[in-house]
Amino acid sequence: MNNSGFTVRKAAVLGAGVMGAQIAAHLINANVETLLFELSAGEDPNANVVKAIENLKKQEPQPLSSTARGTFIQPANYDQNLELLGECDLVIEAIAERMDLKTGLYAKIAPYLGERTIFASNTSGLSINQLAQVFPETLRHRFCGIHFFNPPRYMHLVELIPCTTSDSAMLDDLEAFLVTSLGKGVVRAKDTPNFIANRIGVFSMLATMHHASEFGLGFDVVDALTGSLIGRPKSATFRTADLVGLDILAHVINTMREMLPDDPWHEYYAVPPWLQGLIGKGALGQKTKRGVYQKTGKDIHVLDIARNEYVLSAGKADPDIAELLKDKSPAGKLGALRASPHPQAQFLWAVFRDLFHYCAVHLEEIADNARDLDFAMRWGFGWTQGPFETWQAAGWGEISGWISEDIAAGKSMSNVSLPEWVHELGQSPAQAVNPDIQGVHRKPGSYAPSSKSFRLRSLLPVYRRQLFPDRLLSEEPQYGQTVFETQAVRMWSMPEKAEAGGRTEKGDDGIAILSFKSKMHTIGSDVLDGIQQAIDEAERNWRALIIWQTEPPFSAGANLKKATERLKNEEPPSALNVLAKKFKKTAQSAVLKAARKLNLADALMAGKLAEVEAMIAQFQQTSQALRYSMIPTVAAVDGLALGGGCEFVMHCDRAVATLESYIGLVEAGVGLLPAGGGCKELALRAAQKAKDGDPFPVLKNYFQSVATAQVSKSAEEAKELGYLRRADEIVMNRFELLYIAKALAVAMAEAGYRPPLRARRIPVAGATGIANIKGMLVNMHEGNFISDHDFLVGTKIASVMCGGELTPGSLVDEEWFLELERDAFIELLATEKTQARIEHTLKTGKPLRN
Structure with missing residues (x-):
């Protein structure tokens, strides 16, 4: 909905070819009820459309944000279903680039269009004014060109091409829909061959x-x-x-x-x-x-x-x-x-x-x-x-x-x-x-050149939602007023008066924003310190805290390079006694055994691992602080949110993610497991969804995602994998992300936010859950689908997520899972094969199977 009252409740796409089907898919991605028309075929008039929809599920990159969404596209044909066009607010023609075919179709469907239906041709270069001539004169004001680029889900550009009779208010309404609902960057082109x-x-x-x-x-x-x-x-x-x-x-x-x-x-x-x-x-x-x-x-x-x-x-x-x-x-x-x-x-x-x-x-x-x-x-x-x-x-x-x-x-x-x-x-x-x-x-x-002047950006209301729009070479954005800044992070707020794409907007809403300064926004001890400092500051002086990066990605995860450098280069503090205080005897024994395999002195290796373990504990404390702070925390996610970045997203009170957010716990890919609260959080979510008190049916799916280091192919899929919650918001346009995150943070603060109560009675899948997963891993190992080390990593993940060797249904608190995470992480980090995987990934950017 925009200021004019126009909204697209239902749309139709004419033509189920490559572009037509993918445009329909993206409309469905945006939750727009969509009809897809094609010529009738044999006994089943909709066979061609059904085939096109099935093909969408097989294509890479995926046109659909989730393969399940394909079922929402409604097949239709020109012989039986033209009357349905009268229910549509927007009809997009996407048939072959031939003037005769397009104009013939227009003459056929024009009588069925609704009184306010916008009709647009997805042509890549044919004359919009020439196409308009086939329309009844009374309908031409609602006709224009609309050129999506292939693939429509991923390419940001849509060219909007008016004909001489296109209604200006209609064009404004359509542009607002394309920008916010479909997430596009709209450029208005002149009616010249192949446009811009x-x-x-x-x-x-x-x-x-x-x-x-x-x-x-x-x-x-x-x-x-x-x-x-x-x-x-x-x-x-x-x-x-x-x-x-x-x-x-x-x-x-x-x-x-x-x-x-x-x-x-x-x-x-x-x-x-x-x-x-x-x-x-x-x-x-x-x-x-x-x-x-x-x-x-x-x-x-x-x-x-x-x-x-x-x-x-x-x-x-x-x-x-x-x-x-x-x-x-x-x-x-x-x-x-x-x-x-x-x-x-x-x-x-x-x-x-x-x-x-x-x-x-x-x-x-x-x-x-x-x-x-x-x-x-x-x-x-x-x-x-x-x-x-x-x-x-x-x-x-x-x-x-x-x-x-x-x-x-x-x-x-x-x-x-x-x-x-x-x-x-x-x-x-x-x-x-x-x-x-x-x-x-x-x-x-x-x-x-036509006016020999310098033109400002569009002043349409939709662009007020883009607090920091895509910028040109000469434009330097001013990211608010600094609250504090370190080498790793910057905490800031929107000023009383803020430049937003050439417009002046009031911005002082009491919302603090935290941005990372590290490469790929990776997470080390310095970033963790910065987040905790930001939470402390926000609790004292601000209404809410948003984690948002000025450029994607949200975060590529923990800084593995720093972690491995600690193992190899740093001087250890007081060797075994540090480790003994932090680990149970079984964990200590495993660490020392692994250290001997690396031919390193027991005390030396133990001390270094203890340093890494301290960072893991700091990571967990930071995740928990995001969850239980006295102010609402919102993760504004765009692009990659991997490993520790994903864990932060999971622990903020709410997440707002662009559709093109690729989220996952990927630690298994380098022979580790999530230890910043990720395993704990999935175990908790499985328990909350459990039927009859048994979390295992949900947990086994979460385990599979973690053990295979699965990354979502969209924010929608991240919900299916459990990384995002049902209540988390998906934003189509990345340049509106901060605007939506701020609005959500304000709403939570206005509602009298209180942090959730700590979970103290979490039912575990226990020994039976571990045994079930282990049985699956044994079969995969015997079939040579996974290596010995894959088996070890999978077993450790299963043990942590199932809550250890407890009786199924036993009740534990969050700290129980966090301790299991720490112990298992250090045990795996101490192994030669995990260190080899990390080193190989850092050098090549590719995983190593050993």
Whole structure:
């Protein structure tokens, strides 16, 4: 619901192909009741739709936030169900990119649309005004284009394209729905062929192909150069073409050729012969398992157009060029590329030069302002920076001069001059954020050639929810007023007046925010100290505490490197007596036995392990403090929340997580178990859900997730795995996460928050539960599905989660489980194989099975 009263209670998607089915899936992810239409098929009119829905459950990456959600998509067909369209607030057409098919369908369904139904075409480049002409004149005000990028769940960009008769209020309503309910970044595009992102992105691919041929570079070499080395996705150029589909790429190129006859770059809008040849052979890319690349066994082969055959892919960037691209100075990087005689450097400079040239010439035609073009490329193609951002960062005036020199010398793909405004923006006006900044992005906004002014961000009410929206190169967010700051964390609050995307909002609500400063927001003793200090401060002076990171991820977990360094490098305190006080005799014996296996002196090893155990105890104390503090604690989660990060999420009073949050207890992957309260918390949740007092039926599923180090593929799946609670909130747009978390924290404080009572009578699965899980592990071990060490780790996890060798149903408190966690963690950490797993993971980023 928004201020206009518009809401999408029910939607329909017309067309159950790749895009249509995935758009329907994402609507279901957002809890929108959704109909999916397709042509009738044989005896079962809905057979085609049912098949498409089943395919959604098999695709990777998953279009559905949970495979179970596929059952909520309602199959429909055009012969029997058109009257259902009258119940829909939004209808999205997503059939084949053919004008005749689309207009024929429009004529058929138009009489069935409701009085307020918004009808939108998910076209990637056809004229919206031309499509609108088939509609009755009385309906055209509710028609527009809406271009999702593939895959719709994961790609942030949606281009919203009005026709000349589109109602402005309708467009505002639809934009608000797309932003908040579907979590999208909306860019309003002009009705030009292929709109913004595909127009620029496909030209960039064509320019790359052209210069690859000019400089004689193989496809795999080009991909090595045009991927992560220059801030683009790893799929780079030709792998991206395979992912998109070579036939679809050819269609977009041909659309540009047919629809843009007067374009200065028109001669390059042509499908290369080698590409047309692949399409003719049915080699369409990933969907046919053969395109520019082909996988044979474990080997990747790439098309060699000179030999017209596939060869083993081995192309790499020249080491000198790769080193050059590591330069953190954009100006130095592009300057070095232009100056270098190396073909790979000249190739990259040419690609950048012609991209900048093209964007400058076409900006006024295709987009309202430079911000929209840059965001379109970042959100739609996954570029780290948009073209204008890259240009501006490298020095607007100098790069403009170099481009003009190359145009005059006949080196560029087109001889059209740069627009005059480009040179005008090479000056450094007083209103720039910094006097040294030149270019299109400045404090007053981003440049719009049509009005020769700098445009602010959208002032639609929906954007007030984005306290810290995605920012451009020239924008430096001010993250509130510092309460305290250490080397590891910063506690802060929103100021009385806060800048929010160009708007001024009142912010003083008594809510404190804690952000980590460590790499990947990993957790060491310094972060633990910071959290406990923040809780103490919040209890004295604040209404609630939110843990939120200024950039994802939420937390990659405990800092294993620091933990292993303690084992290897730190001097021990007083050896055995420290350990004896902290462990039961059985645990002490196991630790010392493991230490002997490592050929280390008993006392030395024992002392170091005791230091690590002290950190584990500190971790548990911190988790418990989050749970039982006198103020509400809220975890605002985006991206990874692994290991200890997951444990913090589980122990905060509430969590608010973006849909794309990947949460899990992953310690088993390095031969350990969750010991920051994670095992305890799952045992407690299983007991709370237990029927007839037996927690085991629930606990065995939790055990499987922990023992296999399973990470959720969405926040929705995290609820199914037990990492999030049913009451935890899922947010679709990551830029609204803090806004929602603050609102929840305020509501909890206003409700007179009191911490939960400590659980003192938790029924355990006990010895019987351990035996049942152990039996399963024995079968897996005998079948060679798990190693000896996997068996040991699984057994330890089972023992802790089942509460130890107690009679089933015995009642224990939380501290019982926490002590079991500590003991088992140290026993495993002391083993040679666990240490080998940790070391291997730290070196390679991959798990070791030993």
